[in-house]
Amino acid sequence: MNDSMQAARWAMARRQFLQTCGMGLGTTALGALLPQNSSAALHHPARAKHVIFLFMAGAPSQIDLFDYKPELETRFREPLPLSVSMGQRVTAMTQGKDQLVAPSMFGFRQQGENGIWMSELLPYLSGVADELCIVKSLYTNAINHDPGKTFLCTGSEIPGRASMGAWLSYGLGSMNRDLPDFVVLNSAYWTGGTRNVQALYSRLWGSGPLPSKHQGVKLQTSGDPVLFLSNPPGIDRQIRRRMLDTVRQVNQQHFSEIGDPEIETTISQQEMAFRMQASVPELTDVSGEPQHVLDLYGPEVTKTGSFARNCLLARRMVERGVRFIQVFHRGWDHHTILPKQLPGQCFDVDQPSAALIQDLKRRGLLEDTLIVFAGEFGRTVYCQGTLKRDDYGRDHHPRCFSGWLAGGGVQGGITYGETDDFSYNVAHNPVAVRDLHATMLHQLGIDHERLSFPFQGLDQRLTGVEPARVVQEILS
């Protein structure tokens, strides 16, 4: 075993030792105030330092966006063969109803050097096709939104487990002194309409059994970007500083009398809070961005809380050393009138996510940043509700869905995995949600089987207890 491996083992062992013996709170909380040499905790050399997870909540239709099935044209309104569906479970919404094929009404064209098929609804992403690794063979267990989102975000359908970003924060520590490790951005606009907007839950960025300092900090789209960040009316920065000086002095005095090092942690955290009062507004203030950069992200970037603005903020966070950024965009739950609503949704995310790739690449940050774009499951080839050539809906479908990755040591310009002729079952190279998680962790230098935390008698892992595999074939 070489020295760095040994060092990594020590770092992990020590971390767990401190946690397990209850020594963790005082000691590691204090340690985390300082920028850590994150490589100390790695299991192997990392290919990426950051993850930006673009979560399309509600589940976009793979058939209308990525998984091109031209043969379906000839099967309009045909029943889905039983040999394909094999009587698999459905939701309460389409239980017992006909399963009639609804081909996509949208055109597909081959894009990029390798001629990847992409929907006409994604013109900007089509323009960066050579950066994308489109995975068509994702699959999940859950058939309803809440468990599906919980599963994708935490590796378990049972509420209360640690989320992806919390695991990274716990495993890798902080890269900066002034901002949280894990930031969540929720988009407040849906051009595709609001009727399909599904609920979110704070558990999706929660820390579960991990210490709660690892939970995601959700930036608000109105008011203080971080809860309770700004001074109340009547308190300016000078007054706040003056007050904190005395608080610090008295706390220090108490530490010298009482002896509990936790008091010193409190002092440090109050100072960090004071720094955040400057660093967070600096982060969210995009007035210094040149016009050509704003133009790249598209017209919506001027609106606080838009997906475009959030993508720009994600780039700014990467620059400032935030480890994991999760951007939610809701409204993809197209049970009916999908052709009417999907274009608006794509308008919201297409240009900004393509811009994010380009912007990071120009700055030399794309190679350090893994971008993932996915919903919680896919949608059915068969129609729910009215079925016309240009009007149809699709129900939830866990057996296959598409997503893409870019940057962070993943090959661009490829697709991975295939579904059957109906985009119903995975035909080749299945990728379970836990495989996606394992691959993400791998790119950050973490062996998913060794990043664990004891809780309820088990060593909890993001990837759970079923075998998971790193999808090596898509890595560069």
Add this chain to the structure above:
Amino acid sequence: MNRISRSSPPKTPMKSLPYVVLLSMCLGTALAHGEDVKFNRDVRPILSNRCFHCHGPDEEHREAGLRLDRGEGPEGAYESVIEPGSPEDSELWARITSDDPDMLMPPPDSQKPPLDDAERAILRQWIEQGADYEGFWAFVPPAAPDIPTEFEGTPIDRFVWRRLSEEGLEPSERADKRTLLRRLSLDLTGLPPTLEEIQEFLQDDSPRAYENLVDRLLASPHFGEHMAKYWLDLVRFADTNGIHHDHYRDLSPYRDWVIRAFNDNLPYDEFTRYQIAGDLYPEADQDQLVASGFHRLHLIIDVGTALPQESFTRNVIDRVTSVGTAFMGLTVQCAVCHDHKYDPITMRDFYSLSAFFNNIDAEPETGGRRGPDFRRGLQPPYINLPDEQQAAQLAELKARVHAAEAELASAKAALEEPEEDPDAQQAEAEKQIKQAEQNLADAEQARDNLLVTIPAAMVMKERPEPRPAYMLIRGAYDKPGEQVQRDTPAFLPPLQAAEGEPTRMDLADWLVGREHPLTARVAVNRFWQQMFGVGIVRTSEDFGAQGAWPSHPDLLDYLTVAFIEGGWDVKALLKEIAMSETYRQTSVASPEAYQHDSANRLLARGSRFRLDSEVIRDSVLGTSGLLNPEILGKSVKPPQPEGLWKAVSMPSSFPRVFVPDEGDKIYRRSVYTFWKRGMPPPQMTIFDAPTREECIARRERTNTPLQALLMLNEREYLKAARHLARHVLSTCEASPGEQIDVIHETITSHLPAPDEKQALMKLATDLEALYAESPALVEELLGGETPPSDVPPARWAAFTLLTSSLYNLDIIKTRQ
């Protein structure tokens, strides 16, 4: 904790003595003292963590026909791999010391790291001693241990001091009176003492002063509120259903019952029975029915998206899980898909337990949006709990609905009868029907409007015919396997059915039976945790093989037996703890002592730990004078930053937008704060309150910058500071120095030390000067309120920030 011992000691410089102390604390190992190895304390944790996964209780995944969780019997260790007394003749020893990767155990590719020298030494010594297995300590009924005689003092102190002397440590001095008063008040009521209470206690020099204080606090109505807070975490109490739309769900009568039960000191065995089987008492009274609402606290989906059978299964699993965690400290849910890997809980055990909880006479999903039930957050079965006046009104309105129905029926009947002038008659009859329909609608509306104001409690109710229960293959709702009967896990005492088919009441009686090894132990441990910040068993949610070894096993058994024999008397147990010298020690110690035993497992000093979010908020409200001390009732919504709910809700979630309450409702204690599972109040979660989606027996305690921001900037906390500053400036005609004393004593229960007071005086002076230069800032800070007469606004502003500074001290959010 075993994972550390597989590595050799860290290379960071560490003095040898502390390391040994740490090691012995963490591992409970005997090697440091050269005593015998004990199976449960020393050997089982190693085997459990490294071997049981493949050679343990789980039959389906057992490898090589070998189980190491027992010696005797088929596939037991003595059959093949352990020769008691002789490591050299034991295959086990050869396997854990082999150089051959194909032979070595655990296998190098198993993700289970190899055993280290210390662990191998323990196993070797154990085999040499005869490789005796012990029943797992927590599964053996507690027996009263001998109380140590080499010390004087309460039994608690004797057990604690014996352990301290073994570690070469000494207990600390008693804390001063002010500290003890504050500590006890926070631990028992969740509120700090008032100035009057401080004076009263300081002036009471009688020998019974402290005991009187304990008695007074245990008799306070706020005691029950504080105790309920812990219990509500454990049973995941909340105000929304937690899944999909996350609609409103009103369970507040259950919370009221919990508060009253603790205040009335309902014996814990009854407390358990009421919740498990309150609906099954003959002539169950209202409390018993309300308590059975325990089974309605789980997350539940609203109708329309999931398959009802799947939701049904999910609910049943959730119910069984909560009984496992809350009453037994067991992770029974591990056996939903397979036999438990570490504890002797089989899948059959899990589903046999589930057969007690699958027979609820209720829909598995909450109903549609129509009708008063939806607005009331109710789902049948439930009972209405009107007060006398409401009951009378309700009866009246129900009679009115009845009358309107009769009127409609007779109007319709009139239409049927043949008449001489059919056309005119028909028109008249139709008119009357229309009128009658309108009357009925009005009557129903009036009834429903009243109903929504009447509290109601969802309860447990059994269907007449029990539903059959099945093992679910890999836990899948649609893959029933073998049918199972109601029963309890085989490793626990047998269930005694009063007659015929066992009932939930039989199960409740079984849980609190004298022979049950877990229920009382787990409860006692949690009450201990409340008083010391950490349980005797640190993993208060898991008393199984993967749980932690108790720091003071004999003490836990002593307390448990006393608890049972004393009639499951919670207040008596808390009093016994509070009266011990161990509890009364000062928490002042050296930084080294804190580092060596940060969680204070050995109890060589008083415990010092971060207070829970509710206690922090209630303390701010209480000391500022804003607290509304009214007890019981519906949940309330104190202000929170705007937009939090809207940002996560669905457009049709009910409620979707957070509308804060007004008036003094917003100053009620935090136990009454409305808890939306999808987005709980940030004032709570930032300080580690759980989302109430899972049963939580102990909270994390972190220290983060977001907490600092909350304490500095939360508007209501600043308002509290302003309120207290105003009160003192306007009522206390004294020098600024004395005014600072009053504020300091109100908030911290102590007078400021001289240098501290000097710093605060300087702060007040500096701030007053700064504010005097910025009248606009003063006006903003004071929010348009006029200062008390004779007080310069800048002084009020300065004192507001001084007060806020005190609220931001570490000692305010810390129990010490």
